[in-house]
Amino acid sequence: MTAPSEPLLTLLRVGTIHTPETVDATEILIADGRIAALGSNLSVPPDWPVEIIDAPDLAAVPAFIDQHAHVTGGGGEGGCGTRCPAMSAADIACMGIATVVGVLGTDSVSRSPADLLAGVRGLCADGIDAYMYTGAYRVPAPTLTGDIQRDLAWIPEVIGVGEIAISDHRSSQPTQEEIARLVSEARVGGMLAGKRGICHFHVGDGRRGLEPLRRLLSETEIPPDQVIPTHVNRRHELLEEAAEYAKMYGATIDVTAFDDCPGDSEFSAYNAVVELLRRGVPADRITLSSDCNGSLPEFDANGDYAGMRVARNTELLGAWQKLVRDGVLPIGDALGLITGNVARVLGLQHRKGRLATGFAADIALIDADLQPRQTFAAGRRIFLDAG
Structure with a gap:
């Protein structure tokens, strides 16, 4: 019998494991892309194909989840010359991120859900666990199949609808009835597909703020976990x-x-997380995302385009690190902002967001400065810091 070309098992030996709770274990056994066991002094029969990775100076944490990334690039508010570039798997993995959800933004004309799906599948081929929202800023939402429910039911990578723009001069100014219909379509489509089917809402700096979502939850039977407003820290009042x-x-x-x-x-x-906690928002009701490779446009007082920058995902890691270093949250609760809480929001909490037996082996190995040095997605190492 020919020996397999790659080991079927991986044994990680680290200094500390945060699941996110700190546990009395220093080893993680990975098999078939999942965590087979956590413990210390785990033994594997000598004739089994296993790769042993010794990293005693590193801590293992759940790999991060970015629920809002422009994987095919955002932008375009200043014309075709202002389209942002696509993301690479390397850009993602070096930040300790193993899972992303791709979004379209303002431009759903030169970019499309099909383009986004191709980008998502390309990242998957490179080892990133990638998903997408169908739709874009505008309502009615552009889709792959012509129907939100069908997209959710038949396209495995589609886990919700977004980013739908509200309270923004770039939105299509959807009526309250249109918002309610869109969210209900996502909800039913998610139910049929066994998915959460969330609606991810881009909130602009318009004076209406979250009013459309408050009305939605007050006037309909839609549950709160069906809608996720993002960019809520763009101004103090919001x-x-x-x-x-x-x-x-x-x-x-x-x-x-x-x-x-x-x-x-x-x-x-x-500062946004600090303020939300100060105002009594539970830590498990807060998530962080990057908006990576989206545009950071500037507009003048008349709403005319004045320039832009391309967003990166470095501050996602930086904000999390600062929250831990300053003692704003213990590491376990802080990890929830970019792991467990996000997995729950996306409906992936039964296989992502924790280090536990049976869960996906999505693992980031971080040093004493909380910097990712290795990243694993489904047990495959997708980033190794050469330094």
Whole structure:
């Protein structure tokens, strides 16, 4: 019998394991892309094909999940010359991220859900576990099959609808009835497919803020976990409103790690999380995402395009690191912002967001400075810091 070309098992030996709780174990056995066991002094028969990775100076944590990434590039608000580039698997994995959800943004004309699906599948081929939202800023939402429910039911990578723009001069100004219909279509499509079927809402800096979502939850039977507002830290009044929204409805809100807002900026992800916690929002109702490779456009007082930058995902990692270093949250709760909480929001909580037997072997190995040095997705190493 010919020996397999690659080991069928991987044994990670590390210094510490956060599942996110810190556990009395230092080894993780990986088999068939999943975690087979956690413990210490795990033994494998000597004739079994196993690769042993010794990293005693590193800690193992659940690999991060980015629920809002422009994997095919965003932008376009200033014409075709302002389209942002696509993301690479290397850009993602080096940040300790093993799972992303791709979004379309303003431009669903030169870009399409089919283009996004191709980008998502390309990342999957490179080892990233990638998903997508069908739709874009505008309503009615552009889809792959011509129907939101069919997209959710028949396209495995589609896990919701988004990013739908509200309270923004770039949105299609959907009516309350259109919003309710779109969310209900996503909900039923998700039910038929065995998915969460969430609606991911881009919230602009318009004066209506979260009013359309408050009305949705107050006037319909839609449950709060069906809708996720993002970019809630773009201005102070919106952040205050988001805190009350989360507490009133028991809803989850998504903070964007804008990379043009360093940690000491008023609207940084770090300061937003600190403020939300101060206002009584439970940590498990907050998530962080990057908006990576989306545009950071500037508009003048008349709403005319004035310039833009391309967003990166470095601040997603930086904000999380600062929250842990400053003791704002213990590492387990802080990990929830980019692992367990996000997995729950996306309906992936039964196989992602934790290090536990039977879960996907999505693992980041971090050093004492909380910097990712190795990243594994479904047991496959997709990043190794050469330094």
